[in-house]
Amino acid sequence: MTQPAQTQPADQNRIRIFDTTLRDGEQSPGVALNHAQKLEIAHSLARMGVDVIEAGFPIASAGDLEGVSRIAREVRGPIIAGLARANKADIEAAAKAVEAAEKPRIHTFIATSPIHMAKKLQLEPDAVVERAVQAVKMARSFVDDVEFSAEDATRSETAFLIRIFQAAVEAGATTINIPDTVGYTTPEEIRALFSEIRAALPAHVILSSHCHDDLGMAVANSIAAAEGGARQIECTINGIGERAGNASLEEIVMAFHTRRDHYGFETGIRTRELYRASRLVSRLSGMPVQPNKAIVGDNAFAHESGIHQDGVIKARETYEIMNAELVGREAAVLVMGKHSGRAAFRKALHDLGYEDLPDDKVQYLFGRFKDLADRKGQIYSDDLRALVESRADVPQTFTLEGFQITSGMNMTPVAFVRLQTPDGAVDATSHGDGPVDAAYGAISKITGLNPELETYRIQAVTKGDDALGEVSITARYGEKLLSGTGVATDIVEASARAWVRVMNMIVAGMGSERREGEFAPGRI
Ligand code: KIV
Ligand code: ZN
DSSP states (O other): OOOOOOOOOOGGBBOOOEETTTTTTGSSTTOOOOOOHHHHHHHHHHHHOSSSEEEEGGGGOOOHHHHHHHHHHHOOEEEEEEEEESSSSHOOOOOHHHOOOOSSSEEEEEEOOIIIIIIIIIOOOHHHHHHHHHHHHHHHHHOOEEEEEEGGGGGOHHHHHHHHHHHHHHHHOSEEEEEEETTTTOOHHHHHHHHHHHHSSSSSSEEEEEEEEESSOOOHHHHHHHTTTOOOEBGGGGOSSSSTOOOOOHHHHEEEEEEEHHHHBBBOGGGGGGHHHHHHHHHHHTOOOOOOOOOTTTTTTTOOOOHHHHHHHOOOGTTTOOGGGGOOOOOOOOEEETTTHHHHHHHHHHHHOOOOOOOOHHHHHHOOOOOOOHHHHHHHHHHHHHHHOOOOOSSSEEEEEEEEEOOOTTTTEEEEEEETTTEEEEEEEEOOHHHHHHHHHHHHHHHOOOOEEEEEEEESSSSSOOOOEEEEEEETTTTEEEEEEEEEHHHHHHHHHHHHHHHHHHTTSSSSSOOOOTTTTTTT
Protein backbone atom coordinates (compact mmCIF):
# COMPACT_ATOMS: atom_id res chain seq x y z
CA MET A 1 0.00 0.00 0.00
CA THR A 2 1.18 3.55 -0.78
CA GLN A 3 2.49 5.47 2.21
CA PRO A 4 0.87 8.79 3.23
CA ALA A 5 2.71 11.71 1.63
CA GLN A 6 2.75 13.57 4.95
CA THR A 7 2.62 12.46 8.52
CA GLN A 8 1.26 15.23 10.72
CA PRO A 9 -0.78 15.59 13.90
CA ALA A 10 -4.53 15.03 13.36
CA ASP A 11 -5.79 18.62 13.01
CA GLN A 12 -2.80 19.46 10.87
CA ASN A 13 -4.34 17.25 8.19
CA ARG A 14 -7.59 19.18 7.98
CA ILE A 15 -8.01 21.06 4.69
CA ARG A 16 -10.47 23.95 4.82
CA ILE A 17 -12.63 24.23 1.73
CA PHE A 18 -13.13 27.84 0.63
CA ASP A 19 -15.80 27.96 -2.03
CA THR A 20 -15.70 30.89 -4.44
CA THR A 21 -18.47 29.78 -6.83
CA LEU A 22 -20.44 32.92 -5.99
CA ARG A 23 -17.49 35.24 -6.63
CA ASP A 24 -14.83 33.86 -9.00
CA GLY A 25 -17.35 31.36 -10.40
CA GLU A 26 -19.86 34.10 -11.06
CA GLN A 27 -17.15 35.88 -13.08
CA SER A 28 -17.51 33.17 -15.76
CA PRO A 29 -18.49 34.83 -19.03
CA GLY A 30 -22.27 34.98 -19.43
CA VAL A 31 -23.11 33.96 -15.85
CA ALA A 32 -25.47 36.26 -13.93
CA LEU A 33 -27.08 34.96 -10.76
CA ASN A 34 -29.85 36.85 -9.01
CA HIS A 35 -30.04 37.18 -5.21
CA ALA A 36 -32.44 34.29 -4.74
CA GLN A 37 -30.22 32.01 -6.84
CA LYS A 38 -27.09 33.06 -4.94
CA LEU A 39 -28.83 32.39 -1.67
CA GLU A 40 -29.95 28.97 -2.84
CA ILE A 41 -26.39 28.07 -3.84
CA ALA A 42 -25.05 29.41 -0.52
CA HIS A 43 -27.52 27.22 1.41
CA SER A 44 -26.44 24.24 -0.63
CA LEU A 45 -22.76 24.96 0.14
CA ALA A 46 -23.54 25.31 3.84
CA ARG A 47 -25.42 21.99 3.79
CA MET A 48 -22.40 20.42 2.14
CA GLY A 49 -20.15 21.68 4.95
CA VAL A 50 -17.78 24.08 3.18
CA ASP A 51 -15.67 26.07 5.64
CA VAL A 52 -15.82 29.42 3.83
CA ILE A 53 -18.24 30.87 1.29
CA GLU A 54 -16.84 33.79 -0.70
CA ALA A 55 -20.22 35.33 -1.36
CA GLY A 56 -19.24 38.08 -3.82
CA PHE A 57 -17.37 41.28 -4.56
CA PRO A 58 -19.49 43.90 -2.76
CA ILE A 59 -17.98 46.99 -4.41
CA ALA A 60 -18.90 45.71 -7.88
CA SER A 61 -22.48 47.01 -7.66
CA ALA A 62 -25.24 47.77 -5.18
CA GLY A 63 -26.76 44.44 -6.24
CA ASP A 64 -23.57 42.54 -5.40
CA LEU A 65 -23.38 44.20 -1.99
CA GLU A 66 -27.00 43.29 -1.25
CA GLY A 67 -26.41 39.72 -2.49
CA VAL A 68 -23.49 39.25 -0.06
CA SER A 69 -25.45 40.88 2.81
CA ARG A 70 -28.38 38.55 2.31
CA ILE A 71 -26.12 35.52 2.48
CA ALA A 72 -24.39 36.99 5.56
CA ARG A 73 -27.77 37.49 7.22
CA GLU A 74 -29.34 34.18 6.30
CA VAL A 75 -26.68 31.48 5.98
CA ARG A 76 -25.31 29.95 9.16
CA GLY A 77 -22.33 27.59 9.55
CA PRO A 78 -19.57 28.64 7.18
CA ILE A 79 -17.46 31.80 7.37
CA ILE A 80 -18.90 34.37 4.92
CA ALA A 81 -16.22 36.31 3.05
CA GLY A 82 -16.47 39.43 0.89
CA LEU A 83 -13.73 40.34 -1.57
CA ALA A 84 -12.08 43.78 -1.61
CA ARG A 85 -9.20 45.34 -3.49
CA ALA A 86 -6.65 47.04 -1.26
CA ASN A 87 -8.46 50.35 -1.01
CA LYS A 88 -10.79 52.11 1.41
CA ALA A 89 -14.01 52.02 -0.64
CA ASP A 90 -13.71 48.30 -1.41
CA ILE A 91 -12.95 47.39 2.20
CA GLU A 92 -15.80 49.49 3.55
CA ALA A 93 -18.22 47.87 1.10
CA ALA A 94 -16.98 44.38 2.04
CA ALA A 95 -17.23 45.19 5.76
CA LYS A 96 -20.81 46.44 5.35
CA ALA A 97 -21.77 43.39 3.30
CA VAL A 98 -20.49 40.79 5.79
CA GLU A 99 -21.36 42.63 9.01
CA ALA A 100 -24.41 40.47 9.80
CA ALA A 101 -22.53 37.20 9.29
CA GLU A 102 -22.10 34.77 12.17
CA LYS A 103 -18.43 34.48 11.12
CA PRO A 104 -17.47 37.40 8.84
CA ARG A 105 -14.25 37.58 6.82
CA ILE A 106 -12.78 40.33 4.63
CA HIS A 107 -10.58 39.05 1.81
CA THR A 108 -8.35 41.81 0.47
CA PHE A 109 -5.81 41.53 -2.32
CA ILE A 110 -3.25 43.37 -4.39
CA ALA A 111 -1.10 42.21 -7.30
CA THR A 112 2.55 41.39 -6.64
CA SER A 113 4.05 40.22 -9.96
CA PRO A 114 6.45 42.59 -11.75
CA ILE A 115 4.14 42.86 -14.76
CA HIS A 116 1.01 43.62 -12.70
CA MET A 117 2.79 46.12 -10.45
CA ALA A 118 4.43 47.97 -13.35
CA LYS A 119 1.70 47.85 -15.98
CA LYS A 120 -1.58 47.54 -14.14
CA LEU A 121 -1.04 49.20 -10.78
CA GLN A 122 1.83 51.44 -11.91
CA LEU A 123 3.20 51.27 -8.40
CA GLU A 124 6.69 50.60 -7.04
CA PRO A 125 7.01 47.43 -4.92
CA ASP A 126 7.43 49.48 -1.71
CA ALA A 127 4.14 51.25 -2.39
CA VAL A 128 2.43 47.90 -3.01
CA VAL A 129 3.60 46.62 0.38
CA GLU A 130 2.38 49.83 2.00
CA ARG A 131 -1.04 49.52 0.34
CA ALA A 132 -1.31 45.88 1.47
CA VAL A 133 -0.46 46.78 5.07
CA GLN A 134 -2.96 49.67 5.15
CA ALA A 135 -5.66 47.46 3.63
CA VAL A 136 -5.15 44.64 6.12
CA LYS A 137 -5.13 47.09 9.05
CA MET A 138 -8.30 48.72 7.83
CA ALA A 139 -10.00 45.34 7.31
CA ARG A 140 -8.93 44.33 10.84
CA SER A 141 -10.65 47.43 12.20
CA PHE A 142 -13.93 45.83 11.03
CA VAL A 143 -13.38 42.07 11.54
CA ASP A 144 -10.96 39.69 13.27
CA ASP A 145 -10.73 37.34 10.32
CA VAL A 146 -8.77 38.87 7.44
CA GLU A 147 -7.40 37.06 4.41
CA PHE A 148 -4.73 38.66 2.27
CA SER A 149 -3.99 37.54 -1.31
CA ALA A 150 -1.07 38.39 -3.56
CA GLU A 151 -2.66 38.42 -6.99
CA ASP A 152 -0.54 36.70 -9.67
CA ALA A 153 1.62 35.25 -6.88
CA THR A 154 3.01 32.43 -8.99
CA ARG A 155 4.61 34.95 -11.37
CA SER A 156 5.94 37.05 -8.48
CA GLU A 157 9.43 36.97 -6.96
CA THR A 158 9.41 34.65 -3.95
CA ALA A 159 11.51 37.04 -1.83
CA PHE A 160 8.97 39.82 -2.50
CA LEU A 161 6.07 37.49 -1.65
CA ILE A 162 7.67 36.62 1.67
CA ARG A 163 8.23 40.31 2.40
CA ILE A 164 4.63 41.34 1.66
CA PHE A 165 3.15 38.31 3.46
CA GLN A 166 5.21 38.95 6.60
CA ALA A 167 4.07 42.59 6.54
CA ALA A 168 0.42 41.53 6.03
CA VAL A 169 0.61 39.05 8.92
CA GLU A 170 2.20 41.72 11.10
CA ALA A 171 -0.71 44.01 10.16
CA GLY A 172 -3.23 41.35 11.24
CA ALA A 173 -3.90 38.96 8.35
CA THR A 174 -4.82 35.49 9.59
CA THR A 175 -4.97 33.68 6.22
CA ILE A 176 -2.45 34.18 3.42
CA ASN A 177 -3.56 33.20 -0.06
CA ILE A 178 -1.06 32.48 -2.84
CA PRO A 179 -3.10 32.53 -6.07
CA ASP A 180 -2.10 31.10 -9.41
CA THR A 181 -4.20 33.83 -11.01
CA VAL A 182 -3.37 33.00 -14.62
CA GLY A 183 -3.09 29.21 -14.28
CA TYR A 184 0.63 29.22 -15.07
CA THR A 185 2.31 27.14 -12.38
CA THR A 186 3.04 23.39 -12.20
CA PRO A 187 2.57 20.99 -9.28
CA GLU A 188 6.31 20.80 -8.57
CA GLU A 189 6.70 24.58 -8.59
CA ILE A 190 3.71 25.34 -6.40
CA ARG A 191 4.61 22.62 -3.85
CA ALA A 192 8.08 24.18 -3.50
CA LEU A 193 6.65 27.73 -3.33
CA PHE A 194 4.25 26.79 -0.51
CA SER A 195 7.00 24.99 1.43
CA GLU A 196 9.25 28.04 1.24
CA ILE A 197 6.51 30.45 2.30
CA ARG A 198 5.30 28.09 5.04
CA ALA A 199 8.77 28.13 6.58
CA ALA A 200 8.85 31.96 6.50
CA LEU A 201 5.51 32.61 8.27
CA PRO A 202 4.31 31.97 11.84
CA ALA A 203 2.59 28.62 12.37
CA HIS A 204 -0.81 30.12 13.30
CA VAL A 205 -1.22 31.62 9.80
CA ILE A 206 -3.27 29.45 7.43
CA LEU A 207 -1.84 29.21 3.91
CA SER A 208 -4.36 29.06 1.10
CA SER A 209 -4.18 28.03 -2.55
CA HIS A 210 -6.29 29.49 -5.36
CA CYS A 211 -5.59 27.89 -8.72
CA HIS A 212 -6.96 28.61 -12.19
CA ASP A 213 -7.23 25.98 -14.89
CA ASP A 214 -5.67 27.61 -17.96
CA LEU A 215 -3.33 24.64 -18.47
CA GLY A 216 -5.74 22.09 -17.02
CA MET A 217 -3.68 21.74 -13.82
CA ALA A 218 -5.79 23.64 -11.27
CA VAL A 219 -6.76 20.55 -9.26
CA ALA A 220 -3.29 18.98 -9.43
CA ASN A 221 -1.75 22.31 -8.42
CA SER A 222 -4.16 22.74 -5.48
CA ILE A 223 -3.30 19.27 -4.21
CA ALA A 224 0.42 19.94 -4.61
CA ALA A 225 -0.05 23.22 -2.70
CA ALA A 226 -1.58 21.21 0.16
CA GLU A 227 1.45 18.92 0.12
CA GLY A 228 3.59 22.06 0.39
CA GLY A 229 1.63 23.37 3.40
CA ALA A 230 -1.70 24.87 2.22
CA ARG A 231 -4.52 24.14 4.67
CA GLN A 232 -7.20 26.08 2.82
CA ILE A 233 -8.08 25.42 -0.81
CA GLU A 234 -10.12 27.90 -2.85
CA CYS A 235 -12.26 26.24 -5.49
CA THR A 236 -15.64 26.29 -7.21
CA ILE A 237 -18.45 23.84 -7.91
CA ASN A 238 -17.98 22.32 -11.39
CA GLY A 239 -14.72 24.30 -11.64
CA ILE A 240 -16.53 27.35 -13.06
CA GLY A 241 -14.70 30.68 -13.03
CA GLU A 242 -12.72 33.26 -15.00
CA ARG A 243 -11.51 31.97 -18.42
CA ALA A 244 -10.85 28.20 -18.12
CA GLY A 245 -12.22 28.26 -14.59
CA ASN A 246 -11.01 27.55 -11.05
CA ALA A 247 -10.01 24.31 -9.37
CA SER A 248 -13.05 22.06 -9.10
CA LEU A 249 -14.29 21.54 -5.54
CA GLU A 250 -15.74 18.08 -6.13
CA GLU A 251 -12.54 16.77 -7.71
CA ILE A 252 -10.33 18.03 -4.88
CA VAL A 253 -12.64 16.69 -2.19
CA MET A 254 -12.97 13.28 -3.81
CA ALA A 255 -9.24 13.04 -4.53
CA PHE A 256 -8.53 13.59 -0.83
CA HIS A 257 -11.32 11.22 0.16
CA THR A 258 -10.51 8.40 -2.23
CA ARG A 259 -6.73 8.65 -1.84
CA ARG A 260 -6.53 9.40 1.88
CA ASP A 261 -4.16 6.44 2.04
CA HIS A 262 -1.78 8.54 -0.06
CA TYR A 263 -2.39 12.15 1.00
CA GLY A 264 -3.60 11.73 4.56
CA PHE A 265 -5.77 14.88 4.33
CA GLU A 266 -9.36 15.34 5.47
CA THR A 267 -12.03 17.86 4.54
CA GLY A 268 -15.31 18.53 6.35
CA ILE A 269 -17.38 18.03 3.21
CA ARG A 270 -20.51 15.84 3.19
CA THR A 271 -19.69 14.17 -0.10
CA ARG A 272 -23.28 13.02 -0.68
CA GLU A 273 -24.22 16.66 -1.34
CA LEU A 274 -21.74 17.05 -4.21
CA TYR A 275 -23.92 15.94 -7.11
CA ARG A 276 -26.94 17.96 -6.03
CA ALA A 277 -24.80 21.10 -5.69
CA SER A 278 -23.22 20.48 -9.08
CA ARG A 279 -26.61 20.22 -10.76
CA LEU A 280 -27.90 23.29 -8.98
CA VAL A 281 -24.92 25.40 -10.04
CA SER A 282 -25.07 24.09 -13.59
CA ARG A 283 -28.75 24.88 -13.86
CA LEU A 284 -28.63 28.33 -12.27
CA SER A 285 -25.44 29.44 -14.00
CA GLY A 286 -26.56 28.05 -17.36
CA MET A 287 -23.17 26.30 -17.67
CA PRO A 288 -23.64 22.62 -18.54
CA VAL A 289 -21.25 20.05 -17.10
CA GLN A 290 -19.25 18.19 -19.74
CA PRO A 291 -20.36 14.52 -19.84
CA ASN A 292 -16.88 13.15 -19.11
CA LYS A 293 -16.20 15.52 -16.19
CA ALA A 294 -14.81 13.63 -13.18
CA ILE A 295 -17.24 13.00 -10.28
CA VAL A 296 -20.28 14.90 -11.61
CA GLY A 297 -20.32 14.35 -15.40
CA ASP A 298 -23.05 12.14 -16.89
CA ASN A 299 -20.53 9.47 -17.84
CA ALA A 300 -18.42 9.56 -14.68
CA PHE A 301 -19.97 6.31 -13.41
CA ALA A 302 -21.18 4.82 -16.70
CA HIS A 303 -19.61 1.61 -18.02
CA GLU A 304 -20.04 1.22 -21.75
CA SER A 305 -17.79 -1.63 -22.82
CA GLY A 306 -18.99 -5.19 -22.33
CA ILE A 307 -15.77 -6.17 -20.56
CA HIS A 308 -16.18 -3.37 -18.05
CA GLN A 309 -19.90 -4.05 -17.52
CA ASP A 310 -19.16 -7.70 -16.92
CA GLY A 311 -16.45 -6.80 -14.40
CA VAL A 312 -18.68 -4.34 -12.52
CA ILE A 313 -21.51 -6.88 -12.28
CA LYS A 314 -19.08 -9.38 -10.72
CA ALA A 315 -17.43 -6.86 -8.41
CA ARG A 316 -17.92 -3.10 -8.61
CA GLU A 317 -14.35 -2.42 -7.51
CA THR A 318 -13.01 -3.93 -10.75
CA TYR A 319 -13.64 -0.64 -12.55
CA GLU A 320 -14.96 1.76 -9.86
CA ILE A 321 -12.62 3.52 -7.43
CA MET A 322 -15.53 5.18 -5.61
CA ASN A 323 -19.20 4.46 -5.73
CA ALA A 324 -21.79 6.79 -7.16
CA GLU A 325 -23.84 6.93 -3.92
CA LEU A 326 -20.88 8.46 -2.10
CA VAL A 327 -21.23 11.64 -4.17
CA GLY A 328 -25.04 11.60 -4.05
CA ARG A 329 -25.66 9.92 -7.39
CA GLU A 330 -27.99 7.09 -6.59
CA ALA A 331 -29.08 5.25 -9.73
CA ALA A 332 -31.99 6.80 -11.62
CA VAL A 333 -34.61 5.50 -9.20
CA LEU A 334 -38.22 5.23 -10.20
CA VAL A 335 -39.89 7.37 -7.56
CA MET A 336 -43.44 8.00 -8.67
CA GLY A 337 -46.13 7.39 -11.20
CA LYS A 338 -49.15 9.33 -12.38
CA HIS A 339 -51.37 7.92 -9.63
CA SER A 340 -49.08 9.08 -6.85
CA GLY A 341 -50.74 11.52 -4.48
CA ARG A 342 -49.62 14.61 -2.61
CA ALA A 343 -48.29 12.72 0.44
CA ALA A 344 -46.17 10.40 -1.70
CA PHE A 345 -44.92 13.43 -3.61
CA ARG A 346 -43.87 15.15 -0.40
CA LYS A 347 -42.14 12.01 0.80
CA ALA A 348 -40.25 11.66 -2.50
CA LEU A 349 -39.06 15.27 -2.18
CA HIS A 350 -38.02 14.61 1.39
CA ASP A 351 -36.07 11.48 0.38
CA LEU A 352 -34.20 13.52 -2.23
CA GLY A 353 -33.15 15.99 0.47
CA TYR A 354 -35.70 18.76 -0.23
CA GLU A 355 -37.10 18.91 3.29
CA ASP A 356 -37.44 22.63 3.66
CA LEU A 357 -39.64 23.66 0.73
CA PRO A 358 -42.49 26.01 1.66
CA ASP A 359 -46.05 24.76 1.13
CA ASP A 360 -46.82 27.06 -1.81
CA LYS A 361 -43.74 25.74 -3.65
CA VAL A 362 -44.74 22.13 -3.00
CA GLN A 363 -48.22 22.95 -4.26
CA TYR A 364 -46.85 24.47 -7.46
CA LEU A 365 -44.44 21.56 -7.97
CA PHE A 366 -47.21 19.02 -7.43
CA GLY A 367 -49.18 20.61 -10.29
CA ARG A 368 -46.15 20.44 -12.58
CA PHE A 369 -45.47 16.87 -11.48
CA LYS A 370 -49.04 15.84 -12.37
CA ASP A 371 -48.71 17.40 -15.86
CA LEU A 372 -45.42 15.62 -16.36
CA ALA A 373 -46.71 12.29 -15.07
CA ASP A 374 -49.62 12.50 -17.52
CA ARG A 375 -47.21 12.80 -20.41
CA LYS A 376 -44.36 10.64 -19.22
CA GLY A 377 -46.00 8.02 -17.01
CA GLN A 378 -42.98 7.23 -14.84
CA ILE A 379 -41.06 9.86 -12.96
CA TYR A 380 -37.43 9.24 -11.94
CA SER A 381 -35.41 10.91 -9.20
CA ASP A 382 -33.60 13.12 -11.74
CA ASP A 383 -36.94 14.30 -13.18
CA LEU A 384 -38.07 15.37 -9.72
CA ARG A 385 -34.78 17.13 -9.05
CA ALA A 386 -35.09 19.03 -12.32
CA LEU A 387 -38.62 20.11 -11.45
CA VAL A 388 -37.62 21.30 -8.00
CA GLU A 389 -34.57 23.16 -9.21
CA SER A 390 -36.45 24.90 -12.01
CA ARG A 391 -39.24 25.90 -9.66
CA ALA A 392 -40.73 29.36 -9.72
CA ASP A 393 -38.64 31.48 -7.36
CA VAL A 394 -39.61 34.57 -9.34
CA PRO A 395 -43.01 36.30 -9.00
CA GLN A 396 -45.23 34.82 -11.70
CA THR A 397 -46.55 37.87 -13.54
CA PHE A 398 -46.80 35.77 -16.70
CA THR A 399 -47.41 32.03 -16.92
CA LEU A 400 -47.39 29.85 -20.00
CA GLU A 401 -50.90 28.54 -20.68
CA GLY A 402 -50.36 26.88 -24.04
CA PHE A 403 -48.79 27.10 -27.45
CA GLN A 404 -48.96 25.67 -30.92
CA ILE A 405 -46.13 25.69 -33.43
CA THR A 406 -46.20 25.08 -37.16
CA SER A 407 -42.76 24.29 -38.43
CA GLY A 408 -41.13 22.21 -41.14
CA MET A 409 -38.68 22.19 -44.04
CA ASN A 410 -38.94 25.02 -46.56
CA MET A 411 -41.51 26.95 -44.53
CA THR A 412 -41.39 29.81 -42.06
CA PRO A 413 -42.15 28.59 -38.54
CA VAL A 414 -45.17 30.21 -36.89
CA ALA A 415 -45.97 30.12 -33.18
CA PHE A 416 -49.27 30.76 -31.44
CA VAL A 417 -48.76 31.33 -27.68
CA ARG A 418 -51.17 31.96 -24.83
CA LEU A 419 -49.94 33.49 -21.56
CA GLN A 420 -51.86 34.17 -18.39
CA THR A 421 -51.16 37.83 -17.55
CA PRO A 422 -52.43 40.26 -14.88
CA ASP A 423 -55.10 41.24 -17.47
CA GLY A 424 -56.21 37.64 -18.06
CA ALA A 425 -55.26 35.23 -20.85
CA VAL A 426 -53.61 36.92 -23.84
CA ASP A 427 -52.72 35.28 -27.20
CA ALA A 428 -50.18 36.25 -29.83
CA THR A 429 -48.78 34.82 -33.04
CA SER A 430 -45.31 35.36 -34.45
CA HIS A 431 -42.98 34.14 -37.21
CA GLY A 432 -39.37 33.25 -36.50
CA ASP A 433 -36.15 31.71 -37.81
CA GLY A 434 -37.07 28.49 -36.05
CA PRO A 435 -39.83 27.23 -33.73
CA VAL A 436 -38.11 28.55 -30.59
CA ASP A 437 -37.48 31.95 -32.16
CA ALA A 438 -41.13 32.13 -33.25
CA ALA A 439 -42.33 31.21 -29.72
CA TYR A 440 -40.00 33.84 -28.22
CA GLY A 441 -41.37 36.45 -30.63
CA ALA A 442 -44.96 35.67 -29.62
CA ILE A 443 -44.13 35.79 -25.89
CA SER A 444 -42.36 39.11 -26.33
CA LYS A 445 -45.39 40.52 -28.18
CA ILE A 446 -47.64 39.63 -25.24
CA THR A 447 -45.33 40.96 -22.54
CA GLY A 448 -44.12 44.00 -24.50
CA LEU A 449 -40.58 43.07 -23.39
CA ASN A 450 -37.89 42.32 -25.93
CA PRO A 451 -34.60 41.32 -24.31
CA GLU A 452 -31.72 40.13 -26.44
CA LEU A 453 -31.00 36.40 -26.22
CA GLU A 454 -27.27 35.93 -25.51
CA THR A 455 -26.84 32.21 -24.88
CA TYR A 456 -29.10 29.19 -25.34
CA ARG A 457 -28.26 25.67 -24.15
CA ILE A 458 -30.24 22.47 -24.01
CA GLN A 459 -29.54 19.18 -22.28
CA ALA A 460 -31.47 16.02 -21.44
CA VAL A 461 -32.18 15.48 -17.74
CA THR A 462 -32.68 11.71 -17.90
CA LYS A 463 -32.01 9.12 -20.59
CA GLY A 464 -34.55 7.78 -23.09
CA ASP A 465 -36.81 9.36 -25.69
CA ASP A 466 -39.29 10.65 -23.10
CA ALA A 467 -36.51 12.41 -21.14
CA LEU A 468 -37.07 15.87 -19.74
CA GLY A 469 -35.24 18.53 -21.74
CA GLU A 470 -33.70 21.36 -19.78
CA VAL A 471 -33.12 24.70 -21.50
CA SER A 472 -30.81 27.34 -19.97
CA ILE A 473 -30.64 30.81 -21.45
CA THR A 474 -29.08 34.17 -20.71
CA ALA A 475 -30.55 37.38 -22.06
CA ARG A 476 -29.61 41.03 -21.90
CA TYR A 477 -32.22 43.68 -21.14
CA GLY A 478 -30.65 47.13 -21.15
CA GLU A 479 -27.87 47.02 -18.56
CA LYS A 480 -29.15 43.82 -17.00
CA LEU A 481 -28.06 40.25 -17.63
CA LEU A 482 -30.69 37.64 -16.76
CA SER A 483 -30.62 33.87 -16.75
CA GLY A 484 -33.60 31.55 -17.02
CA THR A 485 -34.17 27.81 -17.18
CA GLY A 486 -37.13 25.74 -18.22
CA VAL A 487 -37.77 22.00 -18.15
CA ALA A 488 -40.36 19.99 -20.06
CA THR A 489 -40.55 16.83 -22.14
CA ASP A 490 -41.04 19.09 -25.19
CA ILE A 491 -37.99 21.22 -25.97
CA VAL A 492 -40.02 24.12 -27.40
CA GLU A 493 -42.06 24.18 -24.19
CA ALA A 494 -38.87 24.07 -22.08
CA SER A 495 -37.50 26.96 -24.19
CA ALA A 496 -40.72 28.96 -23.82
CA ARG A 497 -40.73 28.40 -20.05
CA ALA A 498 -37.16 29.73 -19.81
CA TRP A 499 -38.14 32.84 -21.83
CA VAL A 500 -41.25 33.47 -19.73
CA ARG A 501 -39.08 33.20 -16.63
CA VAL A 502 -36.77 35.89 -18.01
CA MET A 503 -39.85 38.10 -18.64
CA ASN A 504 -40.95 37.61 -15.03
CA MET A 505 -37.46 38.47 -13.79
CA ILE A 506 -37.50 41.71 -15.81
CA VAL A 507 -40.85 42.69 -14.34
CA ALA A 508 -39.56 41.86 -10.84
CA GLY A 509 -36.50 44.09 -11.41
CA MET A 510 -34.11 41.14 -11.11
CA GLY A 511 -30.87 40.51 -12.96
CA SER A 512 -27.23 41.39 -12.60
CA GLU A 513 -26.42 45.02 -13.33
CA ARG A 514 -22.70 44.49 -13.57
CA ARG A 515 -21.37 45.09 -17.06
CA GLU A 516 -19.22 42.17 -18.16
CA GLY A 517 -15.68 42.35 -16.81
CA GLU A 518 -16.00 45.90 -15.51
CA PHE A 519 -15.17 45.03 -11.94
CA ALA A 520 -13.35 41.75 -12.38
CA PRO A 521 -10.54 41.72 -9.82
CA GLY A 522 -7.93 41.52 -12.56
CA ARG A 523 -9.04 44.89 -13.89
CA ILE A 524 -8.23 47.31 -11.12
O1 KIV B 1 -7.32 34.64 -9.26
C1 KIV B 1 -7.10 35.49 -8.38
O2 KIV B 1 -5.98 35.95 -8.18
C2 KIV B 1 -8.22 35.94 -7.58
C3 KIV B 1 -7.89 36.77 -6.39
C4 KIV B 1 -8.83 37.90 -6.22
C5 KIV B 1 -7.81 35.89 -5.16
O3 KIV B 1 -9.35 35.58 -7.84
ZN1 ZN C 1 -9.28 33.76 -9.14
